[in-house]
Amino acid sequence: MLPPNKKIGIIGGGQLGKMLIEAGQPWNIHYTILETQSAPAADIANRHIIGELSDADKINALAAQCDVLTYEIEHINIQALLKLEQEGKRIIPSPAVLEIIQDKGLQKLFFRHNQIPTTDFELVDNSTEWTDKLLKLKGEKIAAKLRKGGYDGKGVELVNKSEMLNFYNKIPFSGPAVLEEFVENAIELAVIVARNEKGEIRTFPIVEMQFDPKANLVEFLFSPADISPEIEEKARRIAMETIFKMKGVGIFAVEMFLDQDQNLFVNEIAPRPHNSGHHTIEACYTSQYEQLNRILLELPLGSTELIKPAAMINILGFEGVKGAYEITGLDHILGIEGVYIHLYNKAETKPKRKMGHITILGDTIEQVKEKALVVKQHLGMKQL
Numbered sequence: 001m002l003p004p005n006k007k008i009g010i011i012g013g014g015q016l017g018k019m020l021i022e023a024g025q026p027w028n029i030h031y032t033i034l035e036t037q038s039a040p041a042a043d044i045a046n047r048h049i050i051g052e053l054s055d056a057d058k059i060n061a062l063a064a065q066c067d068v069l070t071y072e073i074e075h076i077n078i079q080a081l082l083k084l085e086q087e088g089k090r091i092i093p094s095p096a097v098l099e100i101i102q103d104k105g106l107q108k109l110f111f112r113h114n115q116i117p118t119t120d121f122e123l124v125d126n127s128t129e130w131t132d133k134l135l136k137l138k139g140e141k142i143a144a145k146l147r148k149g150g151y152d153g154k155g156v157e158l159v160n161k162s163e164m165l166n167f168y169n170k171i172p173f174s175g176p177a178v179l180e181e182f183v184e185n186a187i188e189l190a191v192i193v194a195r196n197e198k199g200e201i202r203t204f205p206i207v208e209m210q211f212d213p214k215a216n217l218v219e220f221l222f223s224p225a226d227i228s229p230e231i232e233e234k235a236r237r238i239a240m241e242t243i244f245k246m247k248g249v250g251i252f253a254v255e256m257f258l259d260q261d262q263n264l265f266v267n268e269i270a271p272r273p274h275n276s277g278h279h280t281i282e283a284c285y286t287s288q289y290e291q292l293n294r295i296l297l298e299l300p301l302g303s304t305e306l307i308k309p310a311a312m313i314n315i316l317g318f319e320g321v322k323g324a325y326e327i328t329g330l331d332h333i334l335g336i337e338g339v340y341i342h343l344y345n346k347a348e349t350k351p352k353r354k355m356g357h358i359t360i361l362g363d364t365i366e367q368v369k370e371k372a373l374v375v376k377q378h379l380g381m382k383q384l
Contacts, residue, residue, distance in 0.1 A: 007032065008296055009066030011053055013039030015344040015354065016072035016273050019281070021045060023289035029297070034062045040345040056080035063089050068296050070250070072272050074102045075149060092296055093250035093271045100246065101271045104178045105147040111266055114245045117238065118266045119257070121180040123147075127171045133179055134161050141182035146173055158182065183265060186257040189225055190276035191239035193252045194291045194301055201244070202291075203236045204284060204304045207276050209255075218275050220372060221312040222365060223283060227258065235264055242266060251292045253277060275314065279359045282340050283310035308338075309365040311372040315356035317349040318381040325349040327356070329378035336371055338362055349381065 006029055010017045013035030021031045021044050032047040033039065042048050047065070051058030053076040060080065063069055068090040069081075081095035100106045111118040122133035134142065140162065146155035157172040164170060188211065192204040208225035209218050225232070239254040246269075253274030255267040277288035286294075286302025294302060315327065325348070333339055338361035349355055358375055362368035 005030065006068075006297055007066040008293075009034070009062045009069045010041070010045075011059065011062065011069065011071035011076050012073040013041035013045065013048070014072055015040045015356075017041035018044065018345065019278075019342070020070075020072065020273065020289045020292060023281075023287055024293045027293070027297075029293065032062060032065050034058055038347065043345060053077065060084070068092060070272075070292065070296060071098070073151075074098060074271065075151070078102065093248055093252070097246055097248050097250075098271055101269050103147050104145050104150070104268065105176065107269065108178055108180070110246065111242075114242075116242050116245070116266050117264055119143075119181045119183060121178055123176070123178055125176050127174050130171050130179070131165060134164055137161070137179060137181050139181050139184075141184070143180040143182050144172055145178045145180070147176040147178060183257040183259050186259055187225075187227070188267075189227070189235060189256045189258055189264075190221075190274065191235055191254045191256070192274065192277040192280070192288050192304075193239050193243045193248075193254055194288075194295065194304070195243055195249055195252075196295045196301060197249050197298065200301050201240055202301050202304050203239060204277060204280055204288065205306045206232055206235055207279070209276060218312075218314055220376075221276055221279060222369065223279055223306060223310045224365065226365070228262075231258065231262060231264070238264060238266065242269065250295055251277075251288050275312075275354075275357075278342070278357045279310040279312040280304075281342070282359050282361060283307055308361040308363065309368045310362075311360040311368045313358045313360070313372060313375060313379070314354055315343075315358060315379065317351050317353040317355055319351045321381050321383050322350050323348050324384035325355075326382050326384055328380035328382055332378045333358065333375050336360075336374065338371065339375060355381075 008031050010033045013033035018041040030046045033041050033045040034049045063084050070092050078099050085091050100110050105123045108121050124133050142159050144157045144159050188209045190207050195201040205223050206225045207221050207223040210220040243252050251273050253270040257265045273288045280287040285305050340359045343356040360371045
């Protein structure tokens with residue numbers, strides 16, 4: 001049965017927190033968020049502690065009011081969470097896991113030390129180390145990532161090795177970074193993994209992502225991915241093995257590259273509900289958000305089976321539109337069967353900001369892709 005009067009604390013109050021709360025509302029769960037004054041989840045949370053995510057006192061205040069803590073963003077106060085966990089507070093995922101994932105360098109070292117397939121890489125602490133480290137990597141293109149603080153495509157740059165070696169001032173990051181070999185013409189996949197404290201583990205159907213090359217944000221997502229059953233099984237196994245070896249409990253998105261020789265490489269892990277799982281709200285028997293609620297409430301994991309093929313489109317802020325806005329084309333879009341719109345309750349927009357998403361269901365993936373193109377053509381945004 002559902003635990004009575006269970007209180008869940010969420011560090012962060014963005015769209016992920018909003019959708020987590022929406023998934024738990026049928027169960028009468030009490031949610032408290034910690035977030036600054038304006039936040040997408042603020043209007044539907046039972047309680048809102050106003051504060052910065054780095055403020056240890058505010059995190060402690062949240063913990064004192066809740067039975068279990070989770071978070072919807074990586075860049076939070078690790079030390080405060082580690083102390084709380086040592087004192088016996090349930091925190092899912094564990095801050096020990098977050099400490100690895102929060103630092104892209106530690107992530108890559110974890111993959112290497114645990115024989116998890118990943119692209120070759122070098123770590124640099126400052127700009128003076130770039131030349132020597134670049135020479136150790138194969139290929140002309142290199143993916144450079146800040147070790148900490150990057151999000152939504154920020155803190156990631158695709159660089160040309162020869163330009164870096166010849167023009168010193170073109171180095172994009174002066175602080176600690178990861179330099180990774182680039183996988184040419186890769187298919188980008190994601191596996192959402194759910195694991196509870198009993199060790200029960202399930203994966204959602206694998207999704208294929210298509211990125212906006214300028215913003216480095218997901219433009220389209222399709223489920224199921226157009227891959228062979230053998231690759232699907234291998235990707236699931238790698239994803240589950242990664243979370244098992246990390247001793248992860250919670251919801252995790254394991255992002256991967258599939259190269260032209262059908263080799264899989266783990267790119268990054270997100271220790272929370274993820275953009276690549278938004279479609280599960282309508283497309284799966286149990287969404288990634290309900291699944292996380294089940295884990296937080298110590299309930300059995302739900303079925304992750306796909307009900308129908310699906311696509312997801314991010315509603316991103318349009319170029320030239322900033323501040324108050326109106327999303328246009330929704331009347332036409334909502335007239336299409338199997339289309340679901342989620343808006344994130346953000347008062348202002350800016351270019352490439354995530355403002356919402358649209359999920360599209362169909363009887364076949366081909367039908368879904370046709371609908372997705374129509375939706376994309378009619379989706380617009382204007383300045384108010």
